[in-house]
Amino acid sequence: MIERYRASAGIMLAPAVTLIGIFILLPMLLTVWLSFQDWSTQTPFASASFIGLDNFREIFGPTSIGRDFKGALANTAIYTALSVILILPLSVAFGLMVYQHDVAGGTALRTVLFSTYMVPMIAVALVWSKLYAPGEGPLNQMLGLLGIGPQPFLSSPRSALISIVFLNVWQQVGYFTVLAIAGLTQIPGSLYEAAKLDGANRFEQFRFITLPLMRRTLLFSAVIAIINAVQVFEPVALITQGGPVGSTNVLTYHIRRVGIERAQGGLGSAMAVMLMLSLIVVVCALFALANRKDRE
Amino acid sequence: MSFAWTSKLALVASLALLPATGWAQSVNIYYLTHWSPETVALLEAAAKDYAKANPDVSVTVRAVPFGDLLTTLRSQGGGSDGPTIGGIYDLWLPELARDKLVAPAPDTVAEEVKGAWPAGVVSAASVGGKLYGIPNEIDVYALNYNKALFKQAGIAAAPKTWDEFREAAKKLTNKDAGQQGFGMINSWAAGVVHPFASLLVSNGGELVKDGKPALDSKQAAETFQLYEDLIKSGASVPAMATADANTTGPFLDNFVSGKTGMIIMANWWESALKAGMGDKFADIATAPIPIGPSGDKPHSISYSWMTVVNANAGQAEQKAAWDFLAWLNNPKSGKNGASAMSDILMSMGILPSRSSDIEAHKDKLGSEFLSGYVSVLADAKPFPVVPGGQEFSESLQQTLEALQYGQVSAKDAQATAQADATSILERAAK
Structure with missing residues (x-):
């Protein structure tokens, strides 16, 4: 009986497992294999030759390849950290605002917030590149009204990456607000009523009820925000081309330049493997931290 | 021939021609x-x-x-x-x-x-x-300059030497008006490297000689130093130099709006200048690349x-x-x-x-704008076409941008550029 059950389970799982194997696991394994090869992306896989860890030595080495890769890795880490640090608190703040039933215009605000997520990145990039325009750009004109001199935004290596982060936050915060609202709806109203009876003020209710009970939602939001941020590509390709001085050269854009434009498939694969490993480490660390908190 | 036979022949002929017609x-x-x-x-x-x-x-x-x-x-x-x-x-x-x-x-x-x-x-x-x-x-590079800004600054003619070029850049700079003397370009490999290479060859140097990078020469050192001097004196403002994926952007906007006195660019941007400047395009003139202290005559990159x-x-x-x-x-x-x-x-x-x-x-x-380019074509040196050339170009771009933004000195930029170029061209030649 159990054997028949196992056989039928196997048959039913086979299509999904096969598809996952072909379209997810196989490309991942292929990328890992290619990272140990000297291979041009324009030639068949058969032309790849095994070079051990040379690609990894190169991307962490002192030459321009190593410098560019390490720079791109650092830029991606900064971009991701800033995006998550800004998006999560803002999404909770907006979620709380929108979730309050007694606030007028809550539904309209929810619609406005989510609409930014639906705008295609090409349109966002075009609009923001004009907003950030030095001198005559609307943002600089507004700053001028406040008595602040023109800011270089995308034209300075100090501010270009942060400017791209703001663009990302603007576009993504609506989506994460919706997630936060979903988390808020899971908190029983009776807990707030009990807290009120015990004399807890709004801040204490937020600190001791809302935040702890939203931990799972926030964990999910953080993981999704990290994955989204690590995959940033379009604003860099459309607006800054990785510049100035490589200050917005993020890993996905750099891998495209190395792997496709220069056809250095082995090096590009080694970079992709490092990106994948970094992402796995960060997400696992996040889950481990959340589990430890749960146990406490 | 009967009608039936004529029809059959016509059908056979049509069928025979059909594949050819379909292929064509x-x-x-x-x-x-x-x-x-x-x-x-x-x-x-x-x-x-x-x-x-x-x-x-x-x-x-x-x-x-x-x-x-x-x-x-x-x-x-x-x-x-x-x-x-x-x-x-x-x-x-x-x-x-x-x-x-x-x-x-x-x-x-x-x-x-x-x-x-x-x-x-x-x-x-x-x-x-x-x-x-x-x-x-x-395409060939030459010096484009704004005659109206030259007149305002009291400069009679386009600079012929680097000393005159430095002097003109200084006179054309007006920080209060947001005006720079010489416009550099960044965030676009050719836009960064080609003007630099044009100044280098006009100083008697070369990017690549006999397939090997030649950025460790005295002529290259002087060219890196020129860039550092222009940045440090405020005659070139890197924040005004950015380009976008379409090779347009602030560097172009600043030149067409009269906020950049001189720039080294190729002839192909005539249409962009005309579109951006309208009647004011008549203010733009073309001159050979100024000769450096180690150069013999004006050269540029093509x-x-x-x-x-x-x-x-x-x-x-x-x-x-x-x-x-x-x-x-x-x-x-x-x-x-x-x-x-x-x-x-x-x-x-x-x-x-x-x-x-x-x-x-x-x-x-023979137009005023293009004739300046045609005149420098004979002495232009082709940009080195070597395996790894694009990566070499992008690497030099990074170093020059770092120099533009004051992240490295001229001396360090030269050493980095030569070391990177050597490693890139050696690897590509394998």
Whole structure:
């Protein structure tokens, strides 16, 4: 009986497992294999030759390849950290605002917030590149009204990456607000009523009820925000081309330049493997931290 | 012959011709370029003219931003459904030929090109003695300056030496008015490297000599130092120098709006200047690159573009593509003895490279703006076309941008540029 059950389970799982194997696991394994090869992306896989860890030595080495890769890795880490640090608190703040039933215009605000997520990145990039325009750009004109001199935004290596982060936050915060609202709806109203009876003020209710009970939602939001941020590509390709001085050269854009434009498939694969490993480490660390908190 | 027999013969003849007709109508050529919509419209019009005599061939033009052109060629050129024809920058050719993405030109085309184009241009379109593309445009760098700003600053003529250049840049700088003397470019490899290379060759130096980087020379040291001096004196403002994926952006905006006194750029941006400046385009003049302390006469950098055919396209498509390109570049396809390709190029202010086209467009090439470029062409040095050239260019771009933003000194920039170039070119040559 159990054997028949196992056989039928196997048959039913086979299509999904096969598809996952072909379209997810196989490309991942292929990328890992290619990272140990000297291979041009324009030639068949058969032309790849095994070079051990040379690609990894190169991307962490002192030459321009190593410098560019390490720079791109650092830029991606900064971009991701800033995006998550800004998006999560803002999404909770907006979620709380929108979730309050007694606030007028809550539904309209929810619609406005989510609409930014639906705008295609090409349109966002075009609009923001004009907003950030030095001198005559609307943002600089507004700053001028406040008595602040023109800011270089995308034209300075100090501010270009942060400017791209703001663009990302603007576009993504609506989506994460919706997630936060979903988390808020899971908190029983009776807990707030009990807290009120015990004399807890709004801040204490937020600190001791809302935040702890939203931990799972926030964990999910953080993981999704990290994955989204690590995959940033379009604003860099459309607006800054990785510049100035490589200050917005993020890993996905750099891998495209190395792997496709220069056809250095082995090096590009080694970079992709490092990106994948970094992402796995960060997400696992996040889950481990959340589990430890749960146990406490 | 009875009606029945006539009908049968007609049917057999129709059936016999059907496959040929079907084959003939199925040849579609896909032409990939980075040109603007206006220029693409001119190319489409030329394709329509070609179709009048060749109704069996249809040409579809697709344009992508310059920043995406090489990636598109590499990612789509590996298959038969990719672009049949691609417009490419000569620096990309050695690696595209090595990776067998581009087809060698048929003998008839090669013979025609070798006889009708200058030898240097033919050499830039060849790898290992084999011709891979039909050259079309040639671009050369020169100093563009704003005569109105020169007049305001009390400068009588374009600078001829680096000392005069420094002096003019200083006089043209007005921080309060947000005006810089000399405009550099960043965030675009060719835009960063070519003006630097033009100053370098005008100082008697070279980027690459006998296949090896030559950035450790005295002439290169002086050129890096010139950049550092211009930045430190405030005569060049890096924040005014950024470019976007379409090779436009603040560097162009600042020049057309009269906030940049001088800039080193190639002839092809004439159309962008005209579009941005309108009547004020008359204020723009062209002069040779100022001579450095170690230079003997003005030199600058030139590079060429060509059209290549996808080596992975079907035989019929390749044949049709070469036929179309031969027609497009033939003196009979355009007006007054010019090729249709040269008419398209001249609409953008780009110099055609075919000798007969230069002759046919003599009048327009004599305009105040373009004649300055034509005059420096003879002494221009081709940008080195070597394997790894694009990576070398991008690496030098990073170093020069770091120098522009004060992240490294001229001395460190020179050492880094030479070390990086050595490692890149050695690896690419393997």
